[in-house]
Amino acid sequence: MADIQDSDGPASSRAEAGPSRASSRTPGRRREGGRAEREAEPKDPVERARAICLRLLTGTPRTRQQLADALRKREVPTEAAEEVLARFEDVGLIDDAAFAAAWVDSRHHSRGLARRALARELRTKGVDSTVIDEAVGRLDSEREEETAQALVARKLRSTRGLDREKRLRRLAGMLARKGYSEGLALRVVRRALEEEGEDPEVLEEHFPGL
Numbered sequence: 002m003a004d005i006q007d008s009d010g011p012a013s014s015r016a017e018a019g020p021s022r023a024s025s026r027t028p029g030r031r032r033e034g035g036r037a038e039r040e041a042e043p044k045d046p047v048e049r050a051r052a053i054c055l056r057l058l059t060g061t062p063r064t065r066q067q068l069a070d071a072l073r074k075r076e077v078p079t080e081a082a083e084e085v086l087a088r089f090e091d092v093g094l095i096d097d098a099a100f101a102a103a104w105v106d107s108r109h110h111s112r113g114l115a116r117r118a119l120a121r122e123l124r125t126k127g128v129d130s131t132v133i134d135e136a137v138g139r140l141d142s143e144r145e146e147e148t149a150q151a152l153v154a155r156k157l158r159s160t161r162g163l164d165r166e167k168r169l170r171r172l173a174g175m176l177a178r179k180g181y182s183e184g185l186a187l188r189v190v191r192r193a194l195e196e197e198g199e200d201p202e203v204l205e206e207h208f209p210g211l
Contacts (some may be wrong), residue, residue: 046081065095066127101128101136113152116140118180149181149189
């Protein structure tokens with residue numbers, strides 16, 4: 002778990018920070034490029050849907066719902082869209098189960114997200130609840146707790162010097178934002194503070210029954 006990012010996730014990339022000054026100076030070119038791209042698409046609805054999906058799938062796996070939404074925005078007729086989406090599923094170009102499994106592995110490994118947060122993200126991408134359950138079920142409780150411990154250990158250093166109550170709120174709050182249950186978060190935080198040298202009897206006031 003050495004490569005888990007800091008508690009608030011990885012630093013924003015340049016792309017996430019917004020358009021560069023150069024790109025903001027040439028909005029007309031970007032609009033013209035998009036228009037030219039649309040004009041170059043096939044006129045036949047099925048062929049147009051296929052071209053759009055292939056372009057969107059280049060280098061980036063997507064769920065069926067994400068592609069369906071994109072086709073709807075491009076005003077592709079429903080019948081043509083469904084025909085292409087079904088065909089892409091048949092040949093394996095769309096595979097929500099594989100997408101969900103890869104998403105869980107990647108986001109847990111890089112961001113330390115718990116099952117609850119991962120399920121929430123997959124729902125926003127239109128993945129079926131049964132597929133989500135199967136994907137997050139691959140992440141067992143033991144591995145989830147180990148990740149929570151690694152996250153707290155990493156964050157612990159930056160909270161030294163704060164009073165006990167504030168440290169508790171900050172550490173437990175970080176885990177809560179990543180989808181960990183309150184019980185697990187408090188248990189992990191207490192253990193970390195004890196290992197750091199906090200008096201167990203004093204901690205009992207903040208962690209009754211844990």
